Amino acid sequence: MKILPKSIYNLGQSIKKTKISTNSQKKIDIKGVTKPSEITIKESSLTSDSPIKTNNNLSTTIREPEINNEFLGQDILAEQNKALLSIRSTKRSASRVTYEKLCDKGFLSQSDMEDLVKAFKDETGLNLYCSGNVKQFNATLSVIADEVKAGKFPKDKIKHILIGHGTGNIEDKNWCTADGPILKYINSNPKMKKGDLVLVACCETNGKSIAGKPAKGHQVELTLCDNTINQENRGPAKIIRVGEEDICGHYSIIDGLKLYDM
Numbered sequence: 617m618k619i620l621p622k623s624i625y626n627l628g629q630s631i632k633k634t635k636i637s638t639n640s641q642k643k644i645d646i647k648g649v650t651k652p653s654e655i656t657i658k659e660s661s662l663t664s665d666s667p668i669k670t671n672n673n674l675s676t677t678i679r680e681p682e683i684n685n686e687f688l689g690q691d692i693l694a695e696q697n698k699a700l701l702s703i704r705s706t707k708r709s710a711s712r713v714t715y716e717k718l719c720d721k722g723f724l725s726q727s728d729m730e731d732l733v734k735a736f737k738d739e740t741g742l743n744l745y746c747s748g749n750v751k752q753f754n755a756t757l758s759v760i761a762d763e764v765k766a767g768k769f770p771k772d773k774i775k776h777i778l779i780g781h782g783t784g785n786i787e788d789k790n791w792c793t794a795d796g797p798i799l800k801y802i803n804s805n806p807k808m809k810k811g812d813l814v815l816v817a818c819c820e821t822n823g824k825s826i827a828g829k830p831a832k833g834h835q836v837e838l839t840l841c842d843n844t845i846n847q848e849n850r851g852p853a854k855i856i857r858v859g860e861e862d863i864c865g866h867y868s869i870i871d872g873l874k875l876y877d878m
Contacts, residue, residue: 711739711761715754722751723794740764741771747780747801747818748793755838756817756853763869770873774813774855778802782818785833786863791820802856810859815867817853829876831855831866843868 714735718728729746736744739761756779763769782798784790791798798818802808817840823833830844830851837850843866845851855865855875865875 711735712754712758715757719750719752719754719757722749724750736761736777740769742774743776743807745776745778745801745805745807747778747795747798749781750779751781752838753779753817756840759840759869760815768869768872773873774815774867776808776812776814778814778816778818780818783821785820785823786861787824787833788822791818793818799856799861802858805858808858812858813865813873814856814858815853816856816863820854829863829866832863837868840867840869843870843874 714731718724718732721728724732724746732746732750733744736742736757742760742764744757757777760769760777764771778798778801780793780795782791782793784792786799793801795801798816802814802816808814817836817838819835820833821835825834825845826832831854834845834849834851836853837846837848840853842850843852852866852868852874854863855867855873857864863876865873867873
């Protein structure tokens with residue numbers, strides 16, 4: 617065995633210690649590395665105003681959007697109003713369909729007449745009477761219904777509506793519908809009391825014009841939009857007072873109810 621000089625031996629030991637120290641340091645450095653913090657969110661644990669836990673003791677809070685109760689209430693009210701308007705619109709449309717469907721028949725059966733009277737009563741509260749041919753009178757009924765809804769129709773004064781195509785005139789005492797004399801129909805009707813006003817949408821033919829009384833002697837404009845005589849010799853609806861034998865006034869949507877000085 618060869619013996620190394622002491623100086624060489626000491627150098628070798630020094631190098632060996634240095635390697636051991638370096639390897640040891642590398643292991644320490646590797647074990648000492650700190651990994652970044654991980655954030656774990658559990659979906660099932662999230663609720664309004666719930667803090668979110670992290671493994672580095674940090675937390676954050678998720679808040680649901682605040683609801684403005686005032687705006688929410690307005691939205692609900694608006695939807696309720698839309699629903700109510702929809703219901704009213706459906707009811708009006710149903711009534712107008714009934715008017716048109718039945719009036720298009722012209723002469724009505726007893727059951728058809730009852731259906732028309734009921735539909736008009738339900739919509740306006742007014743009493744309707746059908747005499748003879750009622751073709752195209754859906755226009756008159758619709759106009760009156762609109763006036764009632766607008767608060768313009770004098771329901772406290774006019775309680776009865778008579779429709780039917782008429783001929784003859786009151787001056788010659790031959791004013792009638794296909795069912796007979798109009799004044800006789802009115803004055804003998806048990807549902808009409810003496811003194812009640814009746815709006816009569818029945819035409820006169822070959823009548824005489826009287827100044828200041830445009831309803832007398834003329835045909836009736838079915839839309840009730842004229843308060844004077846137009847080019848077609850049509851004027852306002854006629855007003856009859858039960859128990860009397862003459863036209864006492866007229867009605868139109870332009871100037872409402874007008875009673876004549878007798």
